[in-house]
């Protein structure tokens with residue numbers, strides 16, 4: 064028989080089996096004649112026999128024992144995992160409740176913010192780091208040192224520098240994509256965060272995949288109640304820090320608004336509430352609007368409207384010259400009533416009537432809708448001409464004029480022209496009838512406060528401002544001397560102590576996620592509406608200061624002396640300032656602009672206002688737009 068020459072045989076001759084000692088080869092076959100693990104491994108793993116023998120004879124170590132143990136453990140692991148998957152799937156489908164939240168809904172943002180806060184204190188090993196985008200307000204509310212402009216020995220200003228601002232900002236940590244577990248208020252939750260690609264038709268035949276995120280929260284039990292409570296808690300947590308702010312929303316980009324729902328509106332900004340007292344307006348007018356909206360928003364009023372079959376809607380028209388406080392009052396109202404502002408520009412070229420209608424139906428139950436400058440919106444449309452323009456000398460055209468039949472070329476041209484016109488039409492915006500329908504058509508949203516502003520009320524169509532569409536009109540005008548006085552006092556009044564508008568979260572060393580939001584540690588509520596007093600308006604502490612400021616006056620850099628103005632003195636110089644400004648000549652925005660340039664120097668403002676008034680009078684007389692005095 065021909066002998067096989069293999070590495071096994073060579074090793075066998077090199078390392079003959081030991082006859083003594085306690086080392087025994089785990090024989091190739093078992094006593095009963097069955098297959099031993101070594102034989103099996105030799106059969107399936109090429110070269111195993113040689114390695115086995117080498118280790119056995121060199122070190123007296125039977126590697127088969129180790130390999131067998133490994134295989135057994137691996138198999139047990141697989142079996143356990145399969146069994147666990149089946150058990151888990153059974154438990155999950157029968158004894159676990161879950162709620163899924165999509166990133167297209169704002170609850171997603173609330174949950175992520177809540178989890179980010181919780182994960183700051185949790186020792187999770189899988190986190191996602193994000194650089195949160197912060198507004199100037201939020202940065203101001205952080206515990207950062209307020210930098211001060213200073214002047215060096217040679218009189219050079221040391222300019223503020225924010226170059227490494229991003230690097231300094233604290234990252235936000237949220238649970239990474241995948242599964243996480245956590246405890247909250249004694250309940251065990253599972254969180255699955257995953258990204259899904261969404262096929263999105265962009266219109267015009269184009270399409271793209273977009274990432275959408277899904278958050279699935281689950282807990283043991285057959286009720287989703289604990290998850291609902293958690294979501295409610297996350298929402299409350301989110302709003303704790305935002306109650307003192309006004310959220311401004313605008314229509315989402317075209318491709319997002321197609322899906323409708325709350326995703327049709329996107330938050331574009333969040334600002335500290337504007338205190339009502341900072342809007343300089345006749346007190347009676349201000350109180351009228353406040354009382355009217357307060358009455359309208361009362362839940363009992365909705366019932367009252369319903370019982371009488373009156374649509375539950377209220378519209379306001381704020382009209383007056385530019386810079387007289389129309390937008391400012393809207394923001395202040397939003398702060399007082401804690402409403403979000405939904406701003407719509409009728410000039411938005413991509414906005415069609417249908418979409419505007421859809422946007423209105425997706426408004427929250429109570430909110431302010433701000434339609435600015437309604438007179439400038441393309442409300443008046445030229446009717447589409449059904450005639451085809453004919454060039455002089457165009458033979459086919461001439462033929463048509465002579466009443467001859469249309470040919471294919473004519474028809475194509477006509478269709479093209481009609482299409483072009485309708486495209487232009489679309490760009491023109493919303494038609495008046497479309498807008499009227501949206502404001503109070505049968506399908507129009509109820510519960511919202513609609514504020515329309517205009518600089519030219521005379522240009523508005525009567526139908527637009529008839530009762531039912533506009534229920535309350537407020538006239539804004541240039542500043543009276545009393546209002547100028549008020550603006551001056553407001554400008555130089557001491558700042559209120561810096562209030563934290565962002566919630567400061569208590570730290571905790573707890574390794575589990577627990578509800579740690581301290582409800583006391585919340586926010587300063589927006590300042591309440593003012594009351595008319597017989598003596599007019601007197602807000603805040605009437606004393607001014609200009610500490611450590613740097614001013615550039617007459618081309619010279621000066622470090623201002625710390626200056627405190629007593630209440631009496633401030634009132635006195637405010638009076639002197641107001642005396643020099645003629646009644647109803649300048650808008651509050653113009654006065655504010657003048658004062659802002661001298662914001663640390665009230666006396667200089669009093670000194671320079673006379674020449675500013677003269678210069679501005681001249682500019683206005685000439686009808687110029689570029690100011691020569693500032």
Ligand SMILES: Nc1ncnc2c1ncn2[C@@H]1O[C@H](COP(=O)(O)OP(=O)(O)OP(=O)(O)O)[C@@H](O)[C@H]1O
Nearest residue numbers: 341342343344384385386387388389390391651652
């Ligand atoms: N009545 C006012 N009280 C306090 N500040 C005012 C007043 N009017 C204008 N301002 C200031 O002037 C600036 C512009 O005001 P705002 O945008 O409210 O004017 P507007 O009437 O809406 O102007 P436009 O018609 O051009 O939109 C703001 O910074 C605001 O603080």
